[in-house]
Amino acid sequence: MGQALLHLTAVGRLMHYKGSWKWGPNGHGAVLLVNCDSERTYWKKPDTEHNEVYRVSDLKDMSPMVLRTKGPAKLPEGYKLAMHISQTDAESVRVFMSRSSGVEVLSQEVPYLGGEAETQFYVEGLRFLDKDFNGLVSINLSLLEPISEGLPETPIFTDKVVFRVTPWIMTPNTLQPVEVFVCSTKDNYQFLKGMRNLVAKSGYKLKICHEYVNRGDRWMQDELEFGYIDSPHHQFPVVLDSPRDGKLQDFPYNELLGPDFGYVTRVAHRRDVSSLDSFGNLEVSPPVTVNGKNYPLGRIIIGVAFPTATKGRNMTKVVQDFLWAQKVQEPIALFSDWLLVGHVDEFLTFVPAPDRKGFRLLLASPDAGYKLFRGLQNDGHGQAKLFEGLKDEEPVTVDDILKNDSLQSENNYVQSCIDWNRDVLKRELGLDDEDIIDLPILFKLEWDNDVFRAVAYYPDMVNMIVLGKNLGIPKPFGPKVNGRCALEAEMCSLMEGLGLSCMFIDDFASYHKLLGEVHCGSNVRREPFHFKWWNLEM
Secondary structure, three states: OOOOEEEEEEOEEOHHHOOOOEOOOOOEEEEEOEOOOOOOOOOOOOHHHOOOOOOHHHHHHOEEEEEEEEOOOOOOOOOEEEEEOOOOHHHOEEEEEEEOOEEEEOOOEEOOOOOEEEEEEEEEEOOOOEOOEOOEEEEEEEEEEOOOOOOOOEEEEEEEEEEEEOOOEEOOOOOOEEEEEEEOOOOOHHHHHHHHHHHHHHOOEEEEEOHHHHOOOOOHHHHEEEEEEEOOOOEEEEEEEOOOOOOOOOHHHHHHOEOOEEEEEOOOOHHHOOHHHOHHHEEEOOOEEEOOEEEOOOOEEEEEOOOOOOOOOOOOHHHHHHHHHOOOOOOEEEEOOOEOOOOHHHOEEEEEOOOOOOEEEEEEEHHHHHHHHHHHHHOOOOOOEEOOOOOOOOOEEHHHHHOOHHHHHHHHHHHHHHHHHHHHHHHHHOOOHHHEEEEEOOEEEEEEOOEEEEEEOOOOOOOOEEEOOEEEEEOOOOOEEOOEEHHHHHHHHHHHOOOOEEEEEOOOOOOHHHOOOOOOOEEEEEOOOOOOHHHOOO
């Protein structure tokens, strides 16, 4: 038959190593997006659920792959080209072939065009990395030779391309915002007014989810988490939908999924889902270096039950498995089950900083709260009142707080829980005490399912929204000294040293009383990292 050369290549890095995959700036291998957006906006479903390519624009969500052949005008009788994928990999990838009539799913046999020719293919990722899928997919092409009639052909030459499916990547507070999402409800006018002012001042887009969509569910942070996927030829945002499934459950799919906006979720048994599956319990740090190891995309942070607890709530296993499988933002598990709601955003957040590591970790601190109140008392302001002027709230003096021994004991317990997490965060994020700022926040304990759990005593200032250098902070309604709230003054003093501006938003009646704050009621889609995940040293 003379000689035939077959050469299969794909878009990637250093493609002469196309048969293997290596991490790092000097690595190699092809990258595959999960085609989880929807080119259709009506009767939509993710493109992975369609067997046809409806629009040319959908091809950019796939990775190009080219077959180059050089040989006789046609193959001898019985010889053929076949593309094959293992049964396991076939669940994760699909190959389309470009024909004169359009683009269609490849069954297996590849037409041989004769002479020197190129055949264009498009490779589509069908699923995200997970516990049972490490992201690597091999596509093989073989020249098959007939042996004799009735017997299967045998391969006489095989070429291979290895792809790695892109991970889902979260974005920390230090990245540039794009859009801010909040809900409109019949009772949150004051909150919305504050958010409108903050977002307008910051110069970003505000997207309001109206009541006919949210059906009274105001917890935008808890229903979803924004992230993105990235390849050398294309990237787009992808929303992770939590298994919480409140009345906002249709919002991520119905309102966000669309062209170049992907969707992914993990389905859990209802009996396994707890408050810890809401995504106020899912955060991510800015980039860090820990004991010489770089995490240029930061590290995911979740809250779970205390390691020794025999009972307690945990983030459901299917979500934890998904987060750990992404690899590029290795998760950290903190103890958050001591809180009634149980979310890490109730005691920590990150803000940008001009020095040190480029950010500060903010932690709620009852110790800092008591220090502030004792200072006020020593300065003669013991009769200054919290909650003054708030409807249906009994004002409480600084003296009242300081002589309440049971409240002090409860806050000693809370401080010990936060200190445990502080040590974990210092170790896992490579932080020093100078990288952490303690915010004066008190808690109180409430009886919940046979155990005491903590809620914020006054609006929890750590539960803020970060928009560049502007912070939207729950208005704490603290004791006033010389006409100014002492808690606000302390917060401004701490943040202004970092060049950050504080705007206090009244969320007392519409969020705080319902056990949430500004961060719980909002969400931010941010710009992706400039750093490319495939350049990670793994």
